[in-house]
Amino acid sequence: MAYPTVHEERELSRVLESTHHDQEEGSEDPIQRPQTLPPADHGRAAYLALACCTIAQAPIWGYSVSFGIFQEYYSDPMHGIDASPGAIATVGSMQMGIMYLMMPVIFMILNKYPHLRRWCGPAGLLITMASLSASAFVNTIVGLIATQGALYSIGCGLLFSPISLYMDEWFIQRKGLAYGIMWSGKSSVGVAMPFVFSSLLRRFGLRATILSWTIASAIMILPTLFFLSPRIPLSSTTRSRPLSFAFLRHTSFWMMQIGIIIQSLGYLMPSTYLASYASAIGLSSVTGPILLALFSTASVPGSLVHGWLGDKLSATKVILLSSFGSALPVFLLWGLGHQLSTMVVFVVLYGFFAGGFSSTWSSMLHEIKREDGAAESSLIFGLLLGGRGLGYILGGPISGSLLSIKGAIAEEPLGYATKYGPMILCTGITAVMGAWAPLWKGARIVSKEGLTTCSHLFTTD
Secondary structure, eight states: OOOOOHHHHHHHHHHHHHHHHHHHTTOSSOOOOOSSOOOSSSSHHHHHHHHHHHHHHHHHHHHHHTHHHHHHHHHSGGGSOOOOHHHHHHHHHHHHHHHHHTHHHHHHHHHHOGGGHHHHHHHHHHHHHHHHHHHTTOOSHHHHIIIIIIIHHHHHHHHHHHHHHHHHHHOSTTHHHHHHHHHHHHHHHHHHHHHHHHHHHHHHOHHHHHHHHHHHHHHHHHHHHHHOOOSSOOOSSOOOOOOOOGGGGOHHHHHHHHHHHHHHHHHHHHHHHHHHHHHHTTOOTTHHHHHHHHHHHHHHHHHHHHHHHHHHSOHHHHHHHHHHHHHHHIIIIITTOOSHHHHHHHHHHHHHHHHTGGGGHHHHHHHHHHHOTTSOHHHHHHHHHHHHHHHHHHHHHHHHHHHTOOSOSOSSSSGGGSTTHHHHHHHHHHHHHTTHHHHHHHHHHHHHHHHHHHHHHHHHO
16 A cells, blocks of 8 residues: 655645635535545556646647747748848747746646636637737738747647646656656657658748648647646635745755756757758758757657656756756867767757756755745746746847857867857856756855865864
8 A cells, every 4th residue: 555645645635624614615516525636656547647748748849849940941031031030039939938937927826726727728729829820920020929939938838837737746756757758748749840840831831831730739739638637636616725935045946946047048049040050051951850850859868867867866966967968069069060970969969968957857846845845846846947938038139149249269160160159159158057056056065165174274273
């Protein structure tokens, strides 16, 4: 027999307390709540929830992770978008940036008013379909920013939020692996979609491509909205739940948040500009989709491995592995080479380590909850997602500014010598600084040891 964890006991107590309160108030439509929760981490219901959450990543992220193909398409003057590459890149960064940035607010609302979760998915689907359909008929950068950049990200955010909350309920001891599998679903869709979008754009044009993806997204998301259910029964009342924000007083949370923001500044730059970079250094037009597909392919095992390690190792070790593992290929391969073979090795290594960075968040959650056991892990997760969104939003304009810097960093025909040189350096530096929390912790230890040594010397004298 599997005994409930502390988290399960707390949630079960909340459910029973809510039931008792509903009965005391004389609710006309009380819900008969079970006295025990279905098992977490194992069982048919948990695996069904994981499958639904993983499949849902395709319509939520499929367009965003392939935006590099549309970046190249929109940048072509023949297609009627009169805007700079930096302005077009802002659309791609907003797709993920706004979606992530709105997560703290949505997670806070859905934690405080759980009965609203059932409406998020349908509302998100309607907004997503409407915004994508509208974007097929605009031909200005302002229209793209409004439809694909703002409204589309809001719709996807409403789709993603309840999914993440349900994942937090269904997986407790194996949360890292579960999130790794879920994030690998996001990466998997990036394997095929660059080729699909590239082929559709060449054969049918922009409007047919976007409209067909809108229909495909609806077909994929509807079954998940039907089968995905919460593990903890939702209350039928609108009474709000008290939320604890005591974890915001702990320095460790803010150090991890800073690392996420900095890493996110440069994370999207390679995938956004890979197709344009390949064209700039003289590679064939099919090279861009191949590199994007390889990046997403490598991100799949990267997410799984980093998620699995997050359940086994400390947050410090997993974050350092992801950060330095992704920085080295940027500095040594992308910056120092310009041949196809070098670029292939770069995107594979960078995709594995940088693509697994999101899966390290489960280990961050464990570390934060060790300092504050009463903290809601889903609320912490929402705030971490918000930090990623802030980095994405800032990354778009920053990448455009870096591309406008004149002059070469090196005389040799290397990546550094192209106009992408400053952006390559920025990507590598932000990858290193993704390990801000471990680096901060290491600096504190060194500082304390230095003070102890000095104190000991003075005492001895």
